[in-house]
Amino acid sequence: MSLISIFKSSIGKKLLMALSGIFLVVFLTQHFLINITSVFSEEIFNFLSHFMGNNPIVQFILQPILIFGVIFHFVMGFYLEIINRKSRGANYTRYAGGDNAPWISRNMIFSGGVVLLFLILHFYDFWVPEMNYKYIEFLPEDPNRYYEELIHKFESPIRTLIYSVSFIFLALHLLHGFSSSFKTIGVDSKYYKPIKSLTFIFSILIPFGFIFIAVFHNLMH
Amino acid sequence: MKLNLKIWRQKNSESKGGFENYVIDNITPDMSFLEMMDVLNQKLIYENIDPISFDHDCREGICGSCSLFINGRAHGPDKGITTCQLHMRKFKDGDSIVIEPFRAKSFPIIKDLVVDRSAFDRIQHSGGYISINTSGNTQDANTTPIRKEDADNAFDAATCIGCGACVATCKNASAMLYVSAKVSQFSYLPQGKVEAKERVLNMVKQMDDEGFGNCTNTGACEVECPKGISIKNIARMNREFYKAKI
Numbered sequence: 001m002s003l004i005s006i007f008k009s010s011i012g013k014k015l016l017m018a019l020s021g022i023f024l025v026v027f028l029t030q031h032f033l034i035n036i037t038s039v040f041s042e043e044i045f046n047f048l049s050h051f052m053g054n055n056p057i058v059q060f061i062l063q064p065i066l067i068f069g070v071i072f073h074f075v076m077g078f079y080l081e082i083i084n085r086k087s088r089g090a091n092y093t094r095y096a097g098g099d100n101a102p103w104i105s106r107n108m109i110f111s112g113g114v115v116l117l118f119l120i121l122h123f124y125d126f127w128v129p130e131m132n133y134k135y136i137e138f139l140p141e142d143p144n145r146y147y148e149e150l151i152h153k154f155e156s157p158i159r160t161l162i163y164s165v166s167f168i169f170l171a172l173h174l175l176h177g178f179s180s181s182f183k184t185i186g187v188d189s190k191y192y193k194p195i196k197s198l199t200f201i202f203s204i205l206i207p208f209g210f211i212f213i214a215v216f217h218n219l220m221h
Numbered sequence: 222m223k224l225n226l227k228i229w230r231q232k233n234s235e236s237k238g239g240f241e242n243y244v245i246d247n248i249t250p251d252m253s254f255l256e257m258m259d260v261l262n263q264k265l266i267y268e269n270i271d272p273i274s275f276d277h278d279c280r281e282g283i284c285g286s287c288s289l290f291i292n293g294r295a296h297g298p299d300k301g302i303t304t305c306q307l308h309m310r311k312f313k314d315g316d317s318i319v320i321e322p323f324r325a326k327s328f329p330i331i332k333d334l335v336v337d338r339s340a341f342d343r344i345q346h347s348g349g350y351i352s353i354n355t356s357g358n359t360q361d362a363n364t365t366p367i368r369k370e371d372a373d374n375a376f377d378a379a380t381c382i383g384c385g386a387c388v389a390t391c392k393n394a395s396a397m398l399y400v401s402a403k404v405s406q407f408s409y410l411p412q413g414k415v416e417a418k419e420r421v422l423n424m425v426k427q428m429d430d431e432g433f434g435n436c437t438n439t440g441a442c443e444v445e446c447p448k449g450i451s452i453k454n455i456a457r458m459n460r461e462f463y464k465a466k467i
Contacts, residue, residue, distance in 0.1 A: 006466045009425055010397075010435045011459055080435050084393035087434030089326035093227075093240070094319045096293030097392060100300075100444035106392055108437065180438040186460035189453035 011184075013080060018181035020073040025178060025202070027066055032206050035150075035213050042147045049146035053130065074116055081109045104176045111173040118166035125153055154217035163214045167207040174203035222248050222314035226261065228273055229321045231330050234337075238330065240319075250310035254297060255280060255287060257309055274333040280305040282447060285382030288389070289334055290321040295386035295445045303384060303447045323389035327396070327431045338385045340431040341399060345383075347427040348420035349403045351412050365411055375409035378402045380448040387442035387450075393434030398442040400428050401458035402450045408461055418465040425462055 006012035038045040179199040223246045231238030262272035278286035287304040291297035297307040328336040381402035407413025443452045
């Protein structure tokens with residue numbers, strides 16, 4: 001009972017935001033590790049994609065949890081933004097926010113909003129056709145179709161550009177969100193230095209790795 | 222120097238309020254910001270205009286009374302100071318200065334630049350104390366050994382003067398730096414362990430009831446805090462809160 005009551009408090013709501021963010025970071029890592037294989041091995045990428053697309057645990061347990069996690073993180077983010085804006089009441093006529101806090105930390109709702117728009121496009125590009133293929137048209141399973149589907153999407157330079165810009169905003173979001181989530185969890189300040197370094201490495205490596213994959217397939221095919 | 226001032230005027234908590242423009246001359250660089258306000262008020266009194274209300278007390282940077290949001294910053298353009306320690310040498314002849322009250326739903330405006338910060342008092346009353354009798358039978362300070370690091374951290378947290386600059390500058394009007402300082406100053410010390418659980422639960426509940434926003438770790442509060450209270454206290458308060466709940 002006491003445990004559940006944590007989430008009624010402001011700290012608890014922030015904790016939920018932090019935990020769902022860390023969950024999405026874990027998902028992002030595994031997504032990247034699978035996608036990067038497409039750069040050097042069509043077979044490995046097809047094998048892993050086929051596994052992820054057909055394994056019942058992934059499909060019917062992990063995928064719904066992931067979708068819930070994504071929706072939860074966005075809904076909670078917008079909800080907290082509304083509460084926070086109400087807490088200000090009247091706005092300042094002049095507010096020099098940039099003098100004491102970086103842009104990325106003050107505009108998480110904006111960078112997160114861009115990532116949300118990207119996710120809608122991403123679902124339209126990959127998830128909707130996948131659901132249609134498997135559960136609406138019931139087409140016969142082809143374990144070698146995934147690589148072709150991927151490179152087909154990145155033939156378009158406009159889509160490649162949209163994906164790249166979106167991942168830059170994801171990087172900006174992670175540069176603050178990754179380390180902030182650990183502070184919210186209550187990690188001791190003696191670990192802030194390694195967390196800061198890890199945040200920087202992760203926030204650059206993963207989003208720019210995704211950009212590399214998109215640009216690579218656009219240029220190579 | 223001559224300055225163009227744009228100052229928030231509001232008759233009382235019910236009225237709408239708005240900006241008024243004033244031009245003030247013969248301001249010397251050695252004056253404090255509040256002395257400049259005194260000169261302006263003297264001028265307004267001579268002109269039979271209601272002087273501008275603003276909070277101040279010690280004028281030595283230790284009481285936390287003075288507030289003011291000056292040119293978009295709590296306590297003005299310098300870091301780590303109160304408004305009374307801001308001097309006019311920070312401005313140039315002909316500058317325009319926008320002066321607003323601290324703005325937060327939990328800090329309602331009483332008049333002009335004066336805001337009601339009693340929400341902080343209510344948070345403090347809800348748990349910012351120890352029940353150990355410290356009058357008349359005080360023990361030797363070395364009876365209970367305390368790590369130097371803990372003593373230093375407790376002292377640093379205890380330097381919070383409750384001015385509200387953290388709330389004023391935070392984009393979310395969050396009071397977590399203030400509350401975390403008040404929680405931490407006790408949580409580092411054995412005397413504070415007795416009511417540790419009730420303290421953090423009650424203070425966080427009162428903070429939420431007062432309508433302050435949620436911390437998003439931007440760090441703006443520690444930059445503007447005149448006493449340099451570290452944001453690491455917020456993570457410590459979070460830990461204390463989870464421990465108390467679990």
